[in-house]
Amino acid sequence: MASYDAASRTSMAMLLSVLASCLVFAYAGNFYRDFDITWGDGRAKILNNGDRLTLSLDKASGSGFQSKNQYLFGKMDMQLKLVPGNSAGTVTTYYLSSQGPTHDEIDFEFLGNLSGQPYILHTNVFSQGKGNREQQFYLWFDPTADFHTYSILWNPQRIIFSVDGIPIRVFKNLNSRGVAFPNKQPMRIYSSLWNADDWATQGGRVKTDWAGAPFTASYRNFNANACIWSPGKSSCSSLSPSSSSSSSSPSSAWLMETLDASSQRKLRWVQKNYMIYNYCTDRKRFPQGLPLECTATATS
Numbered sequence: 312m313a314s315y316d317a318a319s320r321t322s323m324a325m326l327l328s329v330l331a332s333c334l335v336f337a338y339a340g341n342f343y344r345d346f347d348i349t350w351g352d353g354r355a356k357i358l359n360n361g362d363r364l365t366l367s368l369d370k371a372s373g374s375g376f377q378s379k380n381q382y383l384f385g386k387m388d389m390q391l392k393l394v395p396g397n398s399a400g401t402v403t404t405y406y407l408s409s410q411g412p413t414h415d416e417i418d419f420e421f422l423g424n425l426s427g428q429p430y431i432l433h434t435n436v437f438s439q440g441k442g443n444r445e446q447q448f449y450l451w452f453d454p455t456a457d458f459h460t461y462s463i464l465w466n467p468q469r470i471i472f473s474v475d476g477i478p479i480r481v482f483k484n485l486n487s488r489g490v491a492f493p494n495k496q497p498m499r500i501y502s503s504l505w506n507a508d509d510w511a512t513q514g515g516r517v518k519t520d521w522a523g524a525p526f527t528a529s530y531r532n533f534n535a536n537a538c539i540w541s542p543g544k545s546s547c548s549s550l551s552p553s554s555s556s557s558s559s560s561p562s563s564a565w566l567m568e569t570l571d572a573s574s575q576r577k578l579r580w581v582q583k584n585y586m587i588y589n590y591c592t593d594r595k596r597f598p599q600g601l602p603l604e605c606t607a608t609a610t611s
């Protein structure tokens with residue numbers, strides 16, 4: 312299995328270089344420090360000394376924010392409480408993205424619905440500009456009643472989407488099998504609340520009811536274990552000498568995190584009971600054959 316060895320050596324070398332060159336940090340966030348409100352003309356607000364952020368949407372505009380930092384790998388947690396009541400037509404996004412035509416992107420999108428009808432959690436992964444990797448889920452709770460934690464773990468081997476610590480989706484690094492994996496372009500965190508009633512709810516049949524505006528989604532407890540990327544460098548910024556031996560510290564465990572048996576059971580539980588769309592089983596959409604990552608088995 313020469314290719315297996317080569318692949319695992321490559322990813323280990325890469326991991327070591329990330330650990331050696333990266334500012335691996337961990338902290339509880341503050342919205343003033345970590346994010347910029349980028350659009351919405353006052354509709355996005357940072358509250359409680361930076362502990363909370365709200366986005367709102369009315370007929371004239373939605374709103375959004377983005378991280379000040381760019382990251383190359385990380386484990387990012389955010390708690391969201393989604394638009395309550397009749398949220399049909401609204402979409403709340405929370406995602407990582409790089410810039411440019413061959414961009415990478417890791418997406419959570421929450422598609423609103425009529426009161427009492429379930430949101431759809433829509434996910435996607437773009438690598439080198441190629442997406443079309445949608446998986447959609449219902450949630451096992453009402454995401455508008457309380458805050459819940461939505462996490463993206465992005466390390467050199469895999470991307471894991473989790474909800475309240477329960478993995479719902481994994482995208483493995485199958486670079487050695489010819490599937491591009493996001494591992495070179497730094498990404499920012501973005502979030503927005505906007506009107507997408509041409510497609511979001513029941514395929515676009517249910518429109519936004521502006522009588523219920525403004526619609527509001529709330530954010531708190533951003534937490535990141537991540538590598539901050541500094542412009543002009545192809546890797547993360549340098550460590551101060553005192554913190555350079557970070558490979559043994561618990562805060563960098565995410566860099567090698569994988570799914571243990573219990574997490575794999577949870578993932579299967581979600582996929583069996585809550586997954587409502589999986590591009591990997593949509594043969595009609597890919598008459599030429601399913602995408603390679605759907606059929607290739609991972610080496611690790």
Ligand SMILES: *[C@@H]1O[C@H](CO)[C@@H](O)[C@H](O)[C@H]1NC(C)=O
Binds near residue numbers: 428429512514
């Ligand atoms: C909205 O509710 C309908 C009916 O229960 C359901 O089919 C649909 O998947 C739900 N979510 C969205 C975003 O349309």
